[in-house]
Amino acid sequence: MNTTIPNALAAAAACPSEGSINTEFLQSLVGFNARMASLHLIDTFMHAVAEHGLRVVDFSILSVVGHNAGITSSQLCACLNLLPPNLVAKVRSLEKKGWLQRQPHPLDGRAHGLHLTEAGQTLIAQAEAEVQDGEAKALAHLSSKEQAQLRQLLRRVYQRS
């Protein structure tokens, strides 16, 4: 007998259609959802900071230095989850662009204190406002209570756990 049509139908049934893809397991993982959400959000403000010639990490560095004048590289690495060798080039390029300065550390001859220049302060003030604005738009469908809840839960995931 002719089994061509039934087999074809069975084969077609075995092909997940566009909307029917099951990602149930991955979606059950907080880690997967956190990664997808961070990619989505970071993508939104990557374009904003890119207009200033900044990468996302550059933005984070300038922001932390701006709020912590004199911070050292190793302290920056600790709070941004960076490795020291990978920070060197970043600092050098931000210095070259006139936004960051390294000054001798007053208490430790091995270290350098990081400081923003005036141009750096102007830049980061504007960039922070833009980033804040961009995130607000990307999260407009969540209430501010939900946003606060989300921030707090995420912080508890990675702090002293």
Added chain:
Amino acid sequence: MNTTIPNALAAAAACPSEGSINTEFLQSLVGFNARMASLHLIDTFMHAVAEHGLRVVDFSILSVVGHNAGITSSQLCACLNLLPPNLVAKVRSLEKKGWLQRQPHPLDGRAHGLHLTEAGQTLIAQAEAEVQDGEAKALAHLSSKEQAQLRQLLRRVYQRS
């Protein structure tokens, strides 16, 4: 007059100490917190899957293919946020290791349906259990209600926003 000591004190005061670093601005961003949380969580189960010779993305690929036999590369790319050229080498290496198979697509001559081998099914079943277990331990300090809340909020961030 001697201003050495006061200046040194002023300089020392300008050096943020270990615990006093202000990351208030970054912590106010959901995107920053999501990224830190995802890095933390993914790090915990990266070691688990690495013992099977898998990267995190390899794990995601095998898991999705396992739950969606016959899925195409472009569908995989869409749901895992990958670019087609970067999937090619991944699929090839998983095929070479005997966990994945490409079969001619029954309805579209351009495409291939992806399927797990028996070895792939065994592997992913074990890896999924290990990953689930690892995440449960990493999130043990959050109640299951809080974990569910977190998952749901994160999903709303990146889905149809």
Added chain:
DNA sequence: TATTGTTATACTCTATAACTATA
């Protein structure tokens, strides 16, 4: 014409080992 999968390629990110200057 549009789409699937692919090659080639470049750039960025991440990680490790080893060195120097100072503590």
Added chain:
DNA sequence: TATAGTTATAGAGTATAACAATA
């Protein structure tokens, strides 16, 4: 001996343009 910063380097991740085969 330990730590801050650095160099060199390797490997993984991410991005774009261009092409062949098929729809």
